[in-house]
Amino acid sequence: MSETIEIPEDIARAVVTPRSYAADAPLHEALRWLRKNQPLGQARLEGVNPFWVVSRHADILEISRQNDLFRSGDLATTFTTIEGDRIVRGLTGGSPHLLRTLVQMDAPDHAKYRVLTQAWFLPQNIRRLEDRIRQIAREHVDHMASLGGECDFVNDVALTYPLRVIMEILGVPPADEPRMLRLTQELFGAADPDLNRARAAADGAGTEGRGAIAELQAVIADFFMYFKSITDARKAAPGSDLATVIANGQIDGAPINDFEAMSYYVIVATAGHDTTSSSTAGAVWGMCEYPDAFAKVKADPSLIPGLVDEAIRWVTPVKHFMRSATADTEVGGRKIAKGDWLWLSYPSGNRDETVFEAPDEFRPDRSPNRHLAFGYGAHLCLGQHLAKMEMRILFEELLPRLQSLEFAGPATRSEANFVSGPKRLPIRYRMSPA
């Protein structure tokens, strides 16, 4: 390992710039370099507070597991510039967060809010959704079959399928889904010129300029307005959906307040959507790029859960979360000081060559597949079982009917350093009738 702690500037830029996530190869080249030469190095970029880039699988797990030592909410939970942080704190009266959701919380609040919905997300509870999800999956597979052998898998299938599922559990009627789709894309794709509200390239490294933050705030306000009506409806007439659990939740014996209930809807609506659609599209992308993977899964449907996990690893739709140290400590041979800010690079951990053989290859039969795309520790993804169930069901419905599959044009990825994945995936295919 090199003795200097500082990461070369071009490498640090490749890690934070939204464009590298669209280009993919330069990102993985930079991450490979980091794992080999500077696995826990410090990035010093103009206009940005210094931060450590954590690139090895083992170090990401070690940090994520110690939630008291490495907190999520003391500093910005996702990457921002000094100016971006200043603007957000100005708007919120000192908080580094525009939203207060589970991902920005720490002990003791985090556990109190997480426990509200934890049981709802357990496999034994969500299993009862299986028939309804299968029906939604079939509608999507039928739609794909009706498109005449060519489609953009992202826009024609992958975007609307998890959206429909998540909206159903949040009680959003189908007529409002296009609005929700637009809002999640605007929230997560804020740096992508095709996806943000102004349809313009964001300034700086992403979402931190004044205009971009005002835009994000407007998107959040729209979400809040929308979900306020759902909270009111579920309080008046409780059902068995997740929206009811949130709207009627109690924290320390008092009803959850509107702001926090709405933040909860926003995290579920957003965290559960783009991540799952990116991974679903990634599975199809992987099978186009690796025809032998397609042949294997077609021949042996018991590989479908493996296909799902491998797609989630290969895409790793959540690109980073930040943590900050509450005390002086040491990780991976590096001294970390109290107050230091750390970037957990999930795509890097998921391509760590000491954990995964041929990490850049798409292998549905990879076993074991110890990816960390869902994070680890107290914040481990609440929706992981739902995401995997949705994907499994879609491929159980799609693969028996899919006779051939290939790219039909250049596939592209979205420009974002927080959540990103396939943006267009033109494919050509033959399908048998239902």
Ligand code: HEM
């Ligand atoms: C392939 C799909 C998904 C991926 C890759 C993913 C990834 C992640 C990651 C990395 C975290 C950790 C955050 C942290 O450590 O700070 C997380 C948390 C979370 N995810 Fe997911 N997620 C996915 C699907 C879903 C779905 C379907 C839902 C809900 C319907 C969901 C809801 C949440 C929630 C509520 C949290 C916050 C948990 C907490 O902070 O305690 N996710 N997810």
